[in-house]
Amino acid sequence: MTKTIVKAPFRADQVGSLLRSETIKIARNELKEGKISQEQFREIEVQEIKRIVDKQIEVGLQAVTEGEFGRDWWHSTFMEHLLGAEGYIPEHGYGFKNQETDPYDVRLVGKVAYNPSHPFFQQAKDLLEIVEERAMVKFTIPSPNQFFHPAIINGQYESFDDFAPDIIEAYRETIKEFYRIGIRYIQLDDVYLAVIATSDFTPEEKKYRAELAVSVVNSILQDKPEDLTVTTHVCRGNYRSDYHFAGGYDDIAPIIFANEKVDGFFLEYDTERAGSFEPLKHIPKGGPKVVLGLVTSKFGQLEDKETIKARIREASQYVPLEQLCISPQCGFASTHHGNKLTEEEQWQKLKFVVDVAKEVWDDFN
Template sequence: MTKTLLKAPFKADHVGSFLRTEPIKEARKAFANGQIDRAALKAVEDKEILKLVQNEIAAGLKSITDGEFRRAWWHLDFLAGLDGVEEFETEYISHFQGAKTKNKAIKVVGKVDFNGHYMIEHFKFLKEAVDKYGDGSQVAKFSIPSPNMLFTRIQGDEYYNGNKEQFYQDTVAAYQKAIQAFYDAGCRYLQLDDTSWIDFVSEERIQAIVEKEGQDVKDIIATRVNCLNDAISKKPEDLLITMHICRGNFRSTYITSGGYDVISDAIFANLNVDGLFLEYDDSRSGDFDPLKRFKRDNLTVVLGLITSKFAELEDAERIKQRINEASQSIPLENLALSPQCGFASTEEGNILTEEEQWNKIRHVVSIAESVWGTI
């Protein structure tokens, strides 16, 4: 029997995270203070996620997420749930332009592996909600950090003691198991979030990573391509996997600026993902020239032309104009539209209101319908 392949990313899509609601914030604070137990916290999260799913459907979205409502971080929560990885308190190092995150990081303390993960249950709850409230045209989408966020962003390599090849192989194997586990739970749309590509957006960052790794920049890029490709190499045919590239998203700030020029061949020709979510909301992301490297007719490039950082709505005609510009390099049918990032990559969230957030989502849907006649 032929498997039905999901037609996504959708023409109006999104990266996944949403502003935490007041009940979520209050419950997490009460839990941290020992005023409620984990079961009570989960009950609040469940209730708010059910509301969120209904709001996403009402806004016209087809890809439905849980908003990452159960997470503090877009990446650390998942990575610390892998075997051999722990979260820890670290000395504060500011990476963002004028904003301070919490002092958290991850380290490897044992063999990296996957033998179950609590987020599988998070996905199952989401899928049940989508099945309950949707009309059959929506799909439950789940986001996890790319394997590169472990292999290239690790602090405290205590277990592998410099054996990068073994660390690589174990990371890839763990992700292969994780991807299969999400699939077995019913996931058909998985997104890998990857900020490691910002190492190549400017000469300053390239020089720093070359000095750190002691390798040529092409070899470093190739390793990251291989890490992701190897991790998804055993995915089932009807599981769609996309990747989101970000330059940082915390309290409406960012880490760095620069275009996709150096990694254009890597991401447009060499990565075996089904879709790419690219930041393009302002000049931080460079111009559309790298899109000329597009070579795969089975790849969807999702243009993040709507910002999640600020409330002001972009001029719809200008967004349509930019989509048209991009279509000079990539066929229109291979393009889609989304915000450049989530609204809350961490539980603190960006600096806008929930209503302003939904205005942004409805704006994406409206423009996509106008350009493609569908979402």
């Protein structure tokens, strides 16, 4: 019998970030206090990445990440290293449901452009060397749509339309370099789509922003190689087990789900905050896979397996089962602070995802 080859995203997948170990946390403090150099810190970081890569493979994941260990924040550490951008400390952090984040953000100080010396390229090389042929390397970066905020654009462009060509070009070149290095699986993390979906923008403004977001992503993928997988993760915020946005996908689905030319959508569905599965009807049949984020990464208690399987069957009313996958709803540490669970609970969550996938899909082994 011929074995079915499944392309990423995989039946059991993950969003990307993992809890920073105590070793990393201690080393980071020593770095800030000047007790160790940046090079010494990176050596410690790489050793810890080797450990978590082995663990991801052990629990059965086919795609592994560096846990986003090489960054403090899921988005800003990438964004601030594009040419024309800088990180800075604003007066306030982001307002989450129950807390305010540590203050840190990114703004443009000139025209944005590709940075051939971006530190993420070396991180990708290190990860490829660590993983070798044991699994597929997955690398996560913020979507270009994350830049579409007046405070980030910072007066460097007159309008979103004026800004779009430059951010498209910067990302096109960035993705080309990741591919040249050897990365074949990239995830675009897109909180901006959740902003559109859950905001009180007028219908006209939502339509404009959603159509622009699709246009930007489709433009950066225009010449994407056939063997490069690119997915979008729609996130509602993830900071110390707290969230930022609440609301379904209804307002963006007819535009985003129907037209964004990615290979898959990672969608949060761990709580009722995400709404129903009905917006999935806009996913083209035979088109992008839908990775159902049914397992929460915010807390350590394991979900009931039969409940999760029932939810997958429910989603299959709108998207064929062969087009579905499963993952945690988000990463475990979108910032270096991490969510409120233990590392052992994190690995149990990921193994749970793998175990469920084995029972649901015949083409997963």
